[in-house]
Amino acid sequence: xxxxxxxxxxxxxxxxxxxxxxxxxxxxxxxxxxxxxxxxxxxxxxxxxxxxxxxxxxxxxxxxxxxxxxxxxxxxxxxxxxxxxxxxxxxxxxxxxxxxxxxxxxxxxxxxxxxxxxxxxxxxxxxxxxxxxxxxxxxxxxxxxxxxxxxxxxxxxxxxxxxxxxxxxxxxxxxxxxxxxxxxxxxxxxxxxxxxxxxxxxxxxxxxxxxxxxxxxxxxxxxxxxxxxxxxxxxxxxxxxxxxxxxxxxxxxxxxxxxxxxxxxxxxxxxxxxxxxxxxxxxxxxxxxxxxxxxxxxxxxxxxxxxxxxxxxxxxxxxxxxxxxxxxxxxxxxxxxxxxxxxxxxxxxxxxxxxxxxxxxxxxxxxxxxxxxxxxxxxxxxxxxxxxxxxxxxxxxxxxxxxxxxxxxxxxxxxxxxxxxxxxxxxxxxxxxxxxx
Amino acid sequence: xxxxxxxxxxxxxxxxxxxxxxxxxxxxxxxxxxxxxxxxxxxxxxxxxxxxxxxxxxxxxxxxxxxxxxxxxxxxxxxxxxxxxxxxxxxxxxxxxxxxxxxxxxxxxxxxxxxxxxxxxxxxxxxxxxxxxxxxxxxxxxxxxxxxxxxxxxxxxxxxxxxxxxxxxxxxxxxxxxxxxxxxxxxxxxxxxxxxxxxxxxxxxxxxxxxxxxxxxxxxxxxxxxxxxxxxxxxxxxxxxxxxxxxxxxxxxxxxxxxxxxxxxxxxxxxxxxxxxxxxxxxxxxxxxxxxxxxxxxxxxxxxxxxxxxxxxxxxxxxxxxxxxxxxxxxxxxxxxxxxxxxxxxxxxxxxxxxxxxxxxxxxxxxxxxxxxxxxxxxxxxxxxxxxxxxxxxxxxxxxxxxxxxxxxxxxxxxxxxxxxxxxxxxxxxxxxxxxx
Numbered sequence: 110x111x112x113x114x115x116x117x118x119x120x121x122x123x124x125x126x127x128x129x130x131x132x133x134x135x136x137x138x139x140x141x142x143x144x145x146x147x148x149x150x151x152x153x154x155x156x157x158x159x160x161x162x163x164x165x166x167x168x169x170x171x172x173x174x175x176x177x178x179x180x181x182x183x184x185x186x187x188x189x190x191x192x193x194x195x196x197x198x199x200x201x202x203x204x205x206x207x208x209x210x211x212x213x214x215x216x217x218x219x220x221x222x223x224x225x226x227x228x229x230x231x232x233x234x235x236x237x238x239x240x241x242x243x244x245x246x247x248x249x250x251x252x253x254x255x256x257x258x259x260x261x262x263x264x265x266x267x268x269x270x271x272x273x274x275x276x277x278x279x280x281x282x283x284x285x286x287x288x289x290x291x292x293x294x295x296x297x298x299x300x301x302x303x304x305x306x307x308x309x310x311x312x313x314x315x316x317x318x319x320x321x322x323x324x325x326x327x328x329x330x331x332x333x334x335x336x337x338x339x340x341x342x343x344x345x346x347x348x349x350x351x352x353x354x355x356x357x358x359x360x361x362x363x364x365x366x367x368x369x370x371x372x373x374x375x376x377x378x379x380x381x382x383x384x385x386x387x388x389x390x391x392x393x394x395x396x397x398x399x400x401x402x403x404x405x406x407x408x409x410x411x412x413x414x415x416x417x418x419x420x421x422x423x424x425x426x427x428x429x430x431x432x433x434x435x436x437x438x439x440x441x442x443x444x445x446x447x448x449x450x451x452x453x454x455x456x457x458x459x460x461x462x463x464x465x466x467x468x469x470x471x472x473x474x475x476x477x478x479x480x481x482x483x484x485x486x487x488x489x490x491x492x493x494x495x496x497x498x499x500x501x502x503x504x505x506x507x508x509x510x511x512x513x514x515x516x517x518x519x520x521x522x523x524x525x526x527x528x529x530x531x532x533x534x535x536x537x538x539x540x541x542x543x544x545x546x
Numbered sequence: 547x548x549x550x551x552x553x554x555x556x557x558x559x560x561x562x563x564x565x566x567x568x569x570x571x572x573x574x575x576x577x578x579x580x581x582x583x584x585x586x587x588x589x590x591x592x593x594x595x596x597x598x599x600x601x602x603x604x605x606x607x608x609x610x611x612x613x614x615x616x617x618x619x620x621x622x623x624x625x626x627x628x629x630x631x632x633x634x635x636x637x638x639x640x641x642x643x644x645x646x647x648x649x650x651x652x653x654x655x656x657x658x659x660x661x662x663x664x665x666x667x668x669x670x671x672x673x674x675x676x677x678x679x680x681x682x683x684x685x686x687x688x689x690x691x692x693x694x695x696x697x698x699x700x701x702x703x704x705x706x707x708x709x710x711x712x713x714x715x716x717x718x719x720x721x722x723x724x725x726x727x728x729x730x731x732x733x734x735x736x737x738x739x740x741x742x743x744x745x746x747x748x749x750x751x752x753x754x755x756x757x758x759x760x761x762x763x764x765x766x767x768x769x770x771x772x773x774x775x776x777x778x779x780x781x782x783x784x785x786x787x788x789x790x791x792x793x794x795x796x797x798x799x800x801x802x803x804x805x806x807x808x809x810x811x812x813x814x815x816x817x818x819x820x821x822x823x824x825x826x827x828x829x830x831x832x833x834x835x836x837x838x839x840x841x842x843x844x845x846x847x848x849x850x851x852x853x854x855x856x857x858x859x860x861x862x863x864x865x866x867x868x869x870x871x872x873x874x875x876x877x878x879x880x881x882x883x884x885x886x887x888x889x890x891x892x893x894x895x896x897x898x899x900x901x902x903x904x905x906x907x908x909x910x911x912x913x914x915x916x917x918x919x920x921x922x923x924x925x926x927x928x929x930x931x932x933x934x935x936x937x938x939x940x941x942x943x944x945x946x947x948x949x950x951x952x953x954x955x956x957x958x959x960x961x962x963x964x965x966x967x968x969x970x971x972x973x974x975x976x977x978x979x980x981x982x983x
Contacts, residue, residue, distance in 0.1 A: 185950055185957040212962055237962070240979050247979060290920045292968040299964035303977045341965070342920030343905065343913060381913075382866050382906035408862065408902035410916040410923075413931065414940035418858050418895050422902055425845065425859045429819050443923070443931075444944040445957040458855050465845035465859055468780065469819035476780060476818075479847040483727045483779030486847075486880070494850060494880075503851035507881040513622060520622040520882045525649055525674070527736035528778070531729040540740045542677050542684060 115329040116154045118369035120147035128156050132167040137473045146170065150362070151398045153371040155206075155230045155331035159266035164228040166205045168373060169400035173472055174428040174463035177232065177402075177436045178204050178456060181211035182219055186446045189219060195452045196223060202456045202499075206230045206434070208271075212237040220265055230268040232333060235259045236297035247304055252313035260324045269331035269373060272321060273298045274314040275357035276337035281305070284338055284350030291341030294378075298337020318361065322368045331371040333402060334358045339378035342410050346380040347388060352395075359395040366397075373402045373434065376427075380406035385423060389431030402434040403427045407442075416442035417451075417458035424459060428466030435459050457500050464499070489517045489528065552766040553591045555806035557584035565593050569604040574910045583607065587799070588835045590808040592643075592667045592768035596703035601665040603642040605810060606837035610909055611865045611900035614669065614839075614873045615641050615893060618648035619656055623883045626656060632889045633660060639893045639937075643667045643871070645708075649674040657702055667705040669770060672696045673734035684741055689750035697761045706768035706810060709758060710735045711751040712794035713774035718742070721775055721787030728778030731815075735774020755798065759805045768808040770839060771795045776815035779847050783817040784825060796832040803834075810839045810871065813864075817843035822860060826868030839871040840864045844879075853879035854895035861896060865903030872896050894937050901936075926954045926965065 113119040119126045125140065129147070132154055133140040146152035152169030168175050178199040180192050199207055207229050209220055216238050224231055235258040242258050243250055262270055276298055284293075293299045305312055314321055325332055336358070338350040345351070358374055365372045374396045377388060385406055392401050406423035407416055420438035428435060439455030441447035447455065467475035478497055485493035491508060498504040511520040518526040524542055533540050550556040556563045562577065566584070569591055570577040583589035589606030605612050615636040617629050636644055644666050646657050653675050661668055672695040679695050680687055699707055713735055721730075730736045742749055751758055762769055773795070775787040782788070795811055802809045811833045814825060822843055829838050843860035844853055857875035865872060876892030878884035884892065904912035915934055922930035928945060935941040948957040955963040961979055970977050 183958075183962070184960045185948070247977060290917075291924055291965070292972065294964045294968075296959055296962055296964045296967075299967040299971075300962070303967050303971045306971045307976065342923065343916045344920055382862060382902050409898060409905060410919040411901070411934055412894070412898050412936050414935065414937050414944050415894050415898060418855055418898050419902070421855050422859050422862045422899065425819060426863065441944060441958065443956070443958075444941060445948040445950075447958075457849070457852050461846060461849050461852060461855050462859065464848070465819050465856065468846060479780045480727075482847040483781055486779065487728055497848055498850050499848055500851050504881060507851050507878060511622070511882040513882075519880070521620075521878065521880075521884075522733055523620060523622045525620070525733055525737070527731045527733045528728070530736040530740050531731075534736075534740045534743045535729065539744065540684060 114326050115369045115371060116156060117147055117150065117366065117371050120144045121369065128154050128165040131165050136167060136172050138171070143167065149398070150366045150372060151400070153331050153373055153400050155268035155371060156329060157263070157266045157268045158329050159264065160224055160231065160268055162225060162228055163230060163268065166230060168434045170398065170433065172433065174432070174467050175205040175434045176456070176459045176463050177206035177208055177434065178452065179208045179210050179436065180452065181209045182213050182216060183211065183446065184213045187214060191449065192219065194449050196227065198449060198453060199456060200227065200229060202460070204229055204456060206232060208232040210234060210237055213241055216241055217265070224266040231266070232269040232271065233262050233267045234271040234297045234335070235262050236273065236300055247300065248307050250304065252310065252317060255313045256317060256320055256324065259321060263324050263328040263330045267330060269333045270325070271297060271333045271335040271375065272314045273301050273335040273337040274312065274318055274321070274361050275334055275354045276301055277312045277315040277357055280338060280350065280354040280357050283353030287349040289345040289348055289350055291345050293337060294341030295335065295337045295339055297335055301337060318364065322365055322370050325370050326368055331373060332365050333373040333375055334361055336375045336377070339376065339404065340380060342379050343381050346377065347384050351377065352391070355392060355395050359397060362396045362399045372399045374399045376401055376403040376432065377406045378404060379410060380408065380423060382408045382423065382426060385426045386430040389427055393431055400433040401431060402436065403432045404436040405438055407438065413443045414440055416440065417455045421458040421462040424462035425465045428463055429469040435463050460499050486528065491516070551763050552806045552808060553593060554584055554587065554803065554808050557581045558806065565591050565602040568602050573604060573609050575608070580604065586835070587803045587809060588837070590768050590810055590837050592705035592808060593766060594700070594703045594705045595766050596701065597661055597668065597705055599662060599665055600667060600705065603667060605871045607835065607870065609870065610912070611869070611903050612642040612871045613893070613896045613900050614643035614645055614871065615889065616645045616647050616873065617889070618646045619650050619653060620648065620883065621650045624651060628886065629656065631886050633664065635886065635889060636893060637664065637666060639897070641666055641893060643669060645669040647671060647674055650678055653678055654702070661703040668703070669706040669708065670699050670704045671708040671734045671772070672699050673710065673737055684737065685744050687741065689747065689754060692750045693754060693757055693761065696758060700761050700765040700767045704767060706770045707762070708734060708770045708772040708812065709751045710738050710772040710774040711749065711755055711758070711798050712771055712791045713738055714749045714752040714794055717775060717787065717791040717794050720790030724786040726782040726785055726787055728782050730774060731778030732772065732774045732776055734772055738774060755801065759802055759807050762807045763805055768810060769802050770810040770812055771798055773812045773814070776813065776841065777817060779816050780818050783814065784821050788814065789828070792829060792832050796834060799833045799836045809836045811836045813838055813840040813869070814843045815841060816847060817845065817860060819845045819860070819863060822863045823867040826864055830868055837870040838868060839873065840869045841873040842875055844875065850880045851877055853877065854892045858895040858899040861899035862902045865900055866906040872900050897936050923965065928953070
């Protein structure tokens with residue numbers, strides 16, 4: 110008998126774990142305050158007992174907004190090396206979470222290497238992997254088969270798994286009755302829906318939810334309750350299907366907590382800007398303040414090639430109004446599998462959104478780097494500016510590509526630089542420009 | 547004696563102009579409603595009487611959010627051809643405004659060509675051009691010299707000019723008393739500040755404001771009241787200097803309207819997300835509902851190389867809460883002069899922000915394209931998706947770069963495509979995946 114099975118159980122029992130200490134220090138938060146939040150479920154610290162390389166992070170109210178990078182092997186992209194490059198880049202950028210969405214071939218080998226090296230928490234969607242792992246077609250898979258994939262991931266050291274347990278018959282009924290433009294755009298959700306419709310069975314993750322929780326509890330895997338009915342276009346945002354599923358997820362959240370299983374709740378999706386704050390509020394209420402993990406929201410549908418930006422806008426607003434964890438979106442969204450550069454653009458956009466929101470929320474220490482950057486700009490200290498930039502390399506490359514005539518400026522304004530002019534006047538110097546001509 | 551000098555005068559007199567008709571049609575707005583907004587100053591229709599190629603646009607409350615592109619010749623970048631390429635690209639993307647910020651050499655020739663070809667409205671900052679135009683150093687320039695540059699631009703057909711008339715002694719006193727981290731980051735503002743400090747004179751645009759207004763009225767040039775004290779870092783956001791200048795600008799707004807000169811008011815700058823809505827509210831109040839033209843706001847200081855994204859976040863929030871006109875920011879901001887690709891990235895980011903805000907504000911017709919995109923995605927009609935995309939070329943390039951095995955999907959999910967799976971089930975088909983392996 111272990112002293113505790115999950116971080117939540119430890120928190121409830123008042124047992125201090127190394128993970129709690131690490132998170133409290135990172136967040137500059139009082140350990141007891143953190144434990145209170147973990148005991149109530151407001152904060153999750155996904156940390157599978159088998160993931161020994163993990164540098165644990167907390168996700169939830171009052172903490173820094175975390176970001177997640179998606180990657181993995183798929184039928185159209187079997188390049189293991191390239192996916193590993195994405196992993197290295199993500200770790201270099203300090204992302205807190207990587208979801209391995211592999212759904213093709215030797216997913217196990219990739220996952221094993223990933224977990225071995227990753228200091229970031231690892232998430233998966235066992236449903237994606239089911240067909241490949243079981244080597245069966247969808248219709249041949251049994252409910253217990255699905256659970257066996259969850260167990261395999263749990264044993265391998267995955268810190269959180271997305272499970273679309275909320276897409277039960279009640280939620281499907283709401284979705285079907287109301288109708289919607291894009292139907293189901295969640296990949297895992299669509300597979301589950303197909304399986305339910307073809308077999309006539311209830312959602313296996315819902316039907317055998319207690320069994321799922323037992324598996325997760327054993328290895329301290331956090332359940333990330335997936336939103337199969339997340340809106341896939343503005344028009345479907347905040348509709349009956351989405352909210353009906355959220356109600357189910359709220360109930361499943363309490364059932365998980367009752368077994369000490371930590372919970373994340375996943376959210377939209379595509380959504381007009383003016384609906385985002387309301388959605389965060391409703392989610393927190395319906396799901397009893399569980400940490401909210403959002404994809405996007407994408408604030409317009411007409412910008413394929415730039416959905417890292419549409420989702421940075423939505424993500425920043427979401428995080429500022431309650432979301433705790435942002436899933437990155439790359440420029441390749443809706444168009445193709447992201448390449449390494451897309452991943453970089455996606456990471457930075459997502460980090461900007463999370464950071465801007467942390468400043469707005471008043472998270473402790475969030476403004477420190479910004480204040481330092483302002484000081485460096487005031488002094489025109491380029492090396493310091495590069496060091497403080499989210500993407501140090503790109504900042505330097507840009508600057509060096511068009512070197513200014515005078516290093517105390519940049520090529521944008523040259524000697525007309527406002528900072529230079531004002532500094533000179535405030536230092537009592539005379540300003541001249543004609544020498545430039 | 548002309549029947550009317552400015553669009554505002556015509557609106558006040560109830561005279562319908564071709565510009566009003568064009569704008570009412572573009573905005574799907576009742577002509578009388580539009581004229582009421584123009585008469586009160588709530589909407590400006592910048593349209594210099596000499597700019598004959600202009601396709602006029604309205605800027606202000608209840609209208610679509612407009613975007614502006616900055617470009618021009620400078621000491622570190624004298625490539626006329628490249629700047630013209632930026633112009634062509636901006637016009638292709640349908641931007642409503644181009645600011646020519648040229649400050650070096652033959653600015654007149656470039657401006658002349660630009661005004662001749664541009665259907666977009668043209669703005670300038672006469673202060674930038676003063677040193678080059680007058681061929682004098684800053685200290686040698688007299689107050690009347692500055693006014694002569696304004697008149698030259700007005701005669702050439704510039705639709706709106708940025709004039710930092712609000713940076714008077716009162717505003718400077720507020721700024722100096724309070725102190726701030728980045729001081730003055732407005733280029734025109736810093737030049738003016740330097741001139742004021744070196745000569746000991748009051749701001750010439752403030753001192754001779756009535757004369758400025760006479761010039762502008764004569765050619766129907768809209769005054770864009772520049773914010774010399776816009777914050778240059780988060781820490782300076784919403785400070786005494788910024789707001790003190792805004793109070794001056796509010797007064798100057800009324801004085802301009804009294805002479806029938808149309809007004810835009812320029813705004814921040816760098817600013818934490820949670821301050822943006824308040825700033826829009828205060829500006830509209832202090833400036834009597836004049837149209838608000840914002841640069842950014844940039845919601846974090848630590849993302850050089852990605853300030854098109856930091857400003858898309860801020861711009862979207864600003865526009866959703868009252869801003870009417872967004873100045874684009876490119877990835878090159880703070881680092882170098884933007885190249886053609888930076889301009890493209892800047893335009894699209896800014897358009898996304900404006901469009902997302904229009905959806906949030908409920909601007910008529912704003913969601914139409916999004917709804918069409920959703921329909922195209924539902925049908926997996928790639929050609930239609932490309933046609934509806936803000937950047938059609940990039941969307942196509944991305945898709946075609948990694949063609950999926952099955953054209954009814956993309957390479958992101960391949961046959962695991964959620965849309966395809968759900969469509970098949972809802973059409974009563976059986977879904978199989980094993981053939982993919």
